[in-house]
Amino acid sequence: MKIEQVHMDFVEIPLKTPFQTSFGTESRKSAWLLAVRAEGVTGWAESVADVEPLYSEETHATVYFALKNHLLPRLFGVEIDRPEAVDAILSPVRGNRMAKAAIEMAIWDWFARSRNLPLWQLLGGDPGRMRIPVGVSIGIQPSAEHLIRVAEWYLEQGYRRLKVKIKPGTDLERLGRLRAAVGDAVPIMADANSAYRLSDLEHLKSFDDLNLMMLEQPLAEDDIIDHRRLAEALRTPICLDEAIRSDEDGRKAIDLGACSIINIKVGRVGGHTVARRLHDVAEARGVPVWCGGMLEMGIGRAHNLHLSTLPNFRLPGDTSASDRYFIEDLIEPPFRLNADGTLSVPEGPGIGVEPDARRLERFSTHHELFSATVQSKGGGIPHGTSVSF
Template identity: 55%
Template sequence: MFSPWRQVSEMFSYIRRNNMAKAALEMAVWDLYSKLKGQPLSAVLGGKRSEIEVGVSIGIEDSIETLLNRVEGFLENGYKKIKVKIKPGWDLEPVEAIRKKFGDQIPLMADANSAYSLNDKQLLKELDQFNLMMVEQPLAHDDIIDHAKLQAEMKTPICLDESIHSAEDARKAIEINACKIINIKVGRVGGLTEAIKMHDLCEENNIPVWCGGMLEAGIGRAHNIAIASLSNFSIPGDTSASSRYFDEDIILPEVTLSKPGIITVPEQPGIGFDINQELIDKLTVNEQVYKRDTVTFY
């Protein structure tokens, strides 16, 4: 049976990169298709979970005290993973402070956002003492070779993010042991179709994955919830409640925690949320309508 999202992917195949734009259109087709089938998007994608565990990402704070207060608040809210950003000069000290205050057992990871190089290898190896879930993308944003060299000397799992744009990128990284975990961001990889390919490849190779966040509004957040219901998304993602970032989200109802650190996967057809058209109309500053012939999916 010919799949509409595969048709969309093939239409885009001659276009290099521009993954965010491709993802926006391809994800809309997945939503439409699942609504036509009368099934939730998670089920159409092959999801198995009715609930997903979620965590939060904490940026570079003004002080250790502020950081510790924020971690404490998120732990009280039940989030299942704490991700802290690190950079040269803000790395070992904040991680050590969190461990000293909250213990070795809280699910803690560090995200370096490509801030280091192999010249920092000895410093990065010091992170091993803190029992981290992972250190995310410590080296260059487009690298896998140096990450393989670093992973060979680190106990802490390296998670690749920015350098993985496709299942083919993931295959190469896995083959050279550049990482032990991969972060799948649907927008970064060009849509749900590629995200599923990456998920399946990683599952076959015993590489756990998780769904990263990119400050999505409600529509993107809903797609993240759906993809995170797949079996190999075994690490809590960054898809927190709408109120974590927005006074008002553009969906109804907004994304909320059904239990501490838990989001329930919608059972309604499609993404499971309605568009808050009244809010979108209020915020719209310009509008352009494009029309073309109807495309029939078979």
Template identity: 50%
Template sequence: MIIDQINLYRLKMPLKNPFETSFGRLLFKDFHVVGVHCGELTGYAESTSLPYPVYNEETTGTVSYMLKEFLIPRLFSKKEIGHPKEVDELFSPIRRNNMAKAVLEGAVWDLFSKQEGIPLSRALGGQKDEIEAGVSIGIEASIEDVLAKVEKFMADGYKKIKVKIKPGFDVELIKAIRNRFGMDVPLMADANSAYTLDDIELLKEIDQYGLMMIEQPLAHDDIIEHATLQKQLQTPICLDESIHSAEDARKAIELGSCKIINIKVGRVGGLTQAIKIHDICQQNDIPVWCGGMLEAGIGRAHNIALTSLSNFTIPGDTSESNRYWERDIIKPEVTFKEPGKLSVPASSGIGYEVDEEALREYLVEESVIKNDQVLQS
């Protein structure tokens, strides 16, 4: 494929309800959509960066800078791309900035699958026709508020309930959920790096509640102390923020730092790295699932395609569009085919049409970058 133009859209979409983690509270999603053009076809992807550098070092602003100054010129420097995996190799000399890399590479994957006339899921190697969906519940004002949401999402059919925890809002919350709904509810806790090994006795209390996992309890860049903690817990540790590449996953598995890994496309630098991590985990009997970053519809579609790979055996965070948005930026919006299950699109590319009217409604900035206007290097 020869890419002749890239459109960079910056959008600001208000959330239906505030979403709070141990990082802070979000009221809107400020992010980029990239459109990569080749002739009459366009591939789309969505950045997962946040407005502030609290999940990782990137922000909406740094993604814009990296795309315009480094990544797009580098992509245009390759006259023809035979396969999207070449983009991962092309970007490898640039350190980190994984969310910026992922959005551009993801758009190339969508474009490639459209050119091939196949669903993105099949291009990635997936075989599933449907996936199970979980839901993420942020930190609420009270335990009762969380219980009300758990009840609603269980009634909606979600196959996994994830609750955010932080010091002072943890064991009593888990206990209350188990007391109200029983031990059969597929429940996990996400700590977002809010604890240290000084909290080991508190974390060991969680073992009695039969959680599927506790996600990233310790530092965002740690795999050593997580190995120490995992030896003390019956509950599986799932790593999220610590895993930025297939090499990180390999090392964490060898150290015994976790029993599960959450794969987020933006965090690991794109779909190519996501596939590599999936494969390493499968070879080592480590199940994976696809985490969410409050994606709008385009990002949600990419997550659905990725989750069609065989080792995604745990429901991810890919909920319906109306979980977060009054109006999504794709048509049709993401909805359940039956309670708790999403169809993997069978049409080419991501399988959804970009809603241009909605995109314009949320648009705050647009850049059009043509191949012949960029200095080749």
């Protein structure tokens, strides 16, 4: 295939309730939505970058300029014979993994649709994994009472695992009360988003008394050395998220002993091709993985579900139902939680879902069309467009 057009929509959807982590609070979900068109087929994906460089150094603005000035010019006019080729074509551009993932994932969707295959099949997923066990991510709550109330409500809905966001001052006491309220049988994990340092070691050792399934990314976002020392000192399994940006990062972290679980976010690592390699590296070393979420809308959520059909995704992921975050999703029908605490992998070609045209028009605040005839490398401000994404 040769890409003929790439449509980019900047979409903003209000969240049902604010979502707080150790580095900030979100009340709206915004993302670049990409549509790649060629030969009468359209592939879809969304970027997982955010407004501010808090989870990652990438933002909506960096994704826009990376795509416009560096990534799309390298793809237009090139014959792409398989989706895995995109990773190699874009490899001279360093970093910018979220921008790379957005275009790469849309091309994966395009190839699956053009061959009338579901994406999971093109990725090499397991046909017996069409219902994906999912957990729910709970932001930092105003109090332990709020946390318990919210957690019990999600357990009643059928979610299989609770992930609780934490930071110093809102961790041990709240987690302890939550564990007492829901019992030892409920899997609970804590996600620190790099809120601690190795100097907090004695404090973090107390987490061992909470029977947690894992402690996610407790230390610096680019660290594996101190995580190794922490992993040696704690009984609680250490899971790495932000620190793992490639399959090579995964290999080094596992071989070093820095983690025993890996959270794979396809947007964080640069797309499906790298995500599969990371999955395989972990599987070969007996380390389970799970699919993390970035508050994705329906398009990104569908990509996550298809990826989760790979066999080493052995732990419930963050791919909750649409109504966990949104009153109204971009897709119709939205993703709904099954009674057994799973989400069904969409049927049909590609990711199996598309944006509802009327909702896309309503939620899109900026639209831009790129094609091979008008693209060139270089800087510049998008014509008639604010750069305050």
